[in-house]
Amino acid sequence: MIRKEKLEELKSLIEQLKTVEVIKREIEEKDKFLKSEAYYFKLNNGIIIPREKLIKGSSDGSAVIVMPVLETKEVLTVIEPRVFTSLTVGVGFPAGYVESHKNETIKHAAKRELFEETGYATEKPLIDVDSFYQDEGCSSALNHLFIAKNCFKKSYQHLDSDEVVKYMLFNYEELFELENLGYIKGSNSKLLLEKSKKYMEV
Amino acid sequence: MIRKEKLEELKSLIEQLKTVEVIKREIEEKDKFLKSEAYYFKLNNGIIIPREKLIKGSSDGSAVIVMPVLETKEVLTVIEPRVFTSLTVGVGFPAGYVESHKNETIKHAAKRELFEETGYATEKPLIDVDSFYQDEGCSSALNHLFIAKNCFKKSYQHLDSDEVVKYMLFNYEELFELENLGYIKGSNSKLLLEKSKKYMEV
Numbered sequence: 001m002i003r004k005e006k007l008e009e010l011k012s013l014i015e016q017l018k019t020v021e022v023i024k025r026e027i028e029e030k031d032k033f034l035k036s037e038a039y040y041f042k043l044n045n046g047i048i049i050p051r052e053k054l055i056k057g058s059s060d061g062s063a064v065i066v067m068p069v070l071e072t073k074e075v076l077t078v079i080e081p082r083v084f085t086s087l088t089v090g091v092g093f094p095a096g097y098v099e100s101h102k103n104e105t106i107k108h109a110a111k112r113e114l115f116e117e118t119g120y121a122t123e124k125p126l127i128d129v130d131s132f133y134q135d136e137g138c139s140s141a142l143n144h145l146f147i148a149k150n151c152f153k154k155s156y157q158h159l160d161s162d163e164v165v166k167y168m169l170f171n172y173e174e175l176f177e178l179e180n181l182g183y184i185k186g187s188n189s190k191l192l193l194e195k196s197k198k199y200m201e202v
Numbered sequence: 203m204i205r206k207e208k209l210e211e212l213k214s215l216i217e218q219l220k221t222v223e224v225i226k227r228e229i230e231e232k233d234k235f236l237k238s239e240a241y242y243f244k245l246n247n248g249i250i251i252p253r254e255k256l257i258k259g260s261s262d263g264s265a266v267i268v269m270p271v272l273e274t275k276e277v278l279t280v281i282e283p284r285v286f287t288s289l290t291v292g293v294g295f296p297a298g299y300v301e302s303h304k305n306e307t308i309k310h311a312a313k314r315e316l317f318e319e320t321g322y323a324t325e326k327p328l329i330d331v332d333s334f335y336q337d338e339g340c341s342s343a344l345n346h347l348f349i350a351k352n353c354f355k356k357s358y359q360h361l362d363s364d365e366v367v368k369y370m371l372f373n374y375e376e377l378f379e380l381e382n383l384g385y386i387k388g389s390n391s392k393l394l395l396e397k398s399k400k401y402m403e404v
Binding site: 001002006009010013014016017018019022032033034035036038039041043045047049050051052053054056060079080081082083084085087088089090091092130132133134135136137138139140142143162164166168170174177178183185186187188190191194195 | 203204208211212215216218219220221224234235236237238240241243245247249251252253254255256258262281282283284285286287289290291292293294332333334335336337338339340341342344345364366368370372376379380385387388389390392393396397
């Protein structure tokens with residue numbers, strides 16, 4: 001356990017650095033997916049710092065990532081174009097942006113993305129694994145990790161016009177091999193894989 | 203071990219989805235940190251998809267993250283304004299962008315960021331923990347995780363004009379408490395904390 005005095009010291013540093021005032025500099029208005037907003041932030045200690053915030057479409061880009069597990073214990077992975085990576089294709093878990101402009105909940109987003117990308121669904125409640133900031137320094141995107149157990153094939157895929165998604169089943173242990181072989185290479189899938197260990201019987 | 207046929211099936215799906223042609227749509231030229239580039243990508247299966255790529259400053263934003271461990275086994279953490287997060291301040295590990303426009307190596311970047319943000323250094327070789335894509339869908343940023351052992355205080359901090367960084371020492375076990383308490387909340391630090399386990403005697 002962290003000593004109380006140490007935690008108080010940390011809290012006092014945090015207090016000093018807290019934002020107390022936000023001044024807008026520039027908001028981009030244009031027909032692109034990636035946009036940015038520029039601000040100045042006045043901290044509690046009086047220092048003023050400039051920061052830019054990444055915007056994706058009509059939201060901050062908060063995403064959900066779901067590890068779908070079947071009754072057979074196999075795990076569903078998706079294979080997608082990842083055009084900016086060295087392989088130009090990535091292996092990972094079903095994922096997508098929360099439709100916050102439609103007031104979508106994160107659990108709804110997780111089930112929706114799983115269904116749209118793979119046609120799989122579950123009747124069980126999702127396991128809430130963790131959440132984290134995707135890019136702390138210049139985004140408010142808060143990503144959420146889920147495990148969906150007892151998944152079954154319910155339908156065909158329902159993909160957007162610019163989505164290309166293939167899928168494959170692997171055993172849980174094989175996922176770590178795929179990671180070691182360099183096929184699973186994205187932060188979201190890697191973090192979900194690590195954090196899933198305590199929920200899966202290895 | 204993954205069966206050979208299964209790995210072949212995966213490789214064939216990857217082959218179908220590989221990028222075979224890149225067509226530039228629009229490159230932003232402006233005096234901002236966050237910019238984007240728009241492209242069309244022709245995949246091996248004939249499908250053409252639009253994608254936008256995030257640019258940070260004069261690079262793709264590839265970063266290094268370092269867990270500095272002292273001879274006492276204490277771990278150095280940094281406390282910084284994270285103005286877009288709910289707490290507006292974050293706790294994590296020293297990190298920063300690789301200066302690829304200066305042909306900087308990732309290990310040099312890791313040692314430089316550690317030194318600039320904290321004044322700490324090490325004479326030991328860095329431990330190469332893992333690498334991952336920060337935001338696979340719209341960035342080529344490849345982040346690298348390191349552990350720096352036998353760190354010692356060498357100097358004062360050397361911060362950029364818009365950097366505000368405090369630091370504190372914690373025991374390794376306390377880091378997991380800080381994570382559970384919600385102070386360590388960024389993907390980079392969380393992934394480094396998870397992946398560090400096999401290099402640290404817990």
